[in-house]
Amino acid sequence: MSEVVKLIACLGIVYVESGGIKMMFEAIKRQIIEQPKDTLKVCVPSFVYIVQNNLLYVSASNLDAATYQVTYQLKILTTAIFSVFLLKKELLKTQWISLGTLIVGVILVQLAQQDEKQVNYDGPEQNRFLGFMAALIACCLSGFAGVYFEKMLKGSDTPVWIRNIQLAFCSIPFGLMSCFVSDGALIREKGFFFGYDGFVQYLVLLQACGGLIVAVVVKYADNILKGFATSLAIVISCVSSVYIFDFHLTGQFVLGAGFVIFSIFLYGHRPKKDVGLLYKV
Secondary structure, three states: OHHHHHHHHHHHHHHHHHOOHHHHHHHHHHHHHOOHHHHHHHHHHHHHHHHHHHHHHHHHHHOOHHHHHHHHOOHHHHHHHHHHHHOOOOEOHHHHHHHHHHHHHHHHHHHOOOOHHHOOOOOOOOOHHHHHHHHHHHHHHHHHHHHHHHHHHHOOOOOHHHHHHHHHHHHHHHHHHHHHHHHHHHHHHHOOOOOOOHHHHHHHHHHHHHHHHHHHHHHHOOHHHHHHHHHHHHHHHHHHHHHHOOOOOOHHHHHHHHHHHHHHHHHHOOOOOOOOOOEOO
């Protein structure tokens, strides 16, 4: 549903920018319908994201929360690797160190949130190897899809809103197929919008807004910085939980938050003598 909301929002923005309904349809026709090859390229990240989400479901079903969260943080590293190979991005040694520091910090922060009840797990049988491999593949797909979409955004003059419309056109059919494959019987019995209460609608709207913001960040910054922003958001949400949900800060959490904040400053720091420090492909 978040893709539908994003589609409506992007259509509205294109409508305002183009100056009318007729000009909006002309822009869509010119940049989407009359460029089928370019539109089909956007189907690649759309399909990859669907596969990634299903792999994350498999991983979450076969791993405890701590292992799942820690393993999935490898997406920060895979994003950097794909940025080097696909975008020919050059990273300083200090930036590679900052990426490693960021991963360690996020792991410490998320492990600090785990309850002791994880120790005495009494749920369904889990295949840890399957869960780990699913998470590992999902990390690789996440890095590839994000960098691929970034390359499309920066490799042409197509507006970011048109790119999001293309992405929605490809994602919605894949998403619907995934829904009916996994919950087809329940949808036929109770309807597609069963369970969509006010809170769920709020989450859908929030996710759609987040998706649009991410697209703008990727367009004018990059996926690596997006990863840093996401990691900082984890720390901020945990600190907010102290006041909202009476979350107790631990030494491990403070250490992890320190790593995250330090890594952000380290990534943006450029030494005066950085000749020869760049990794080139």
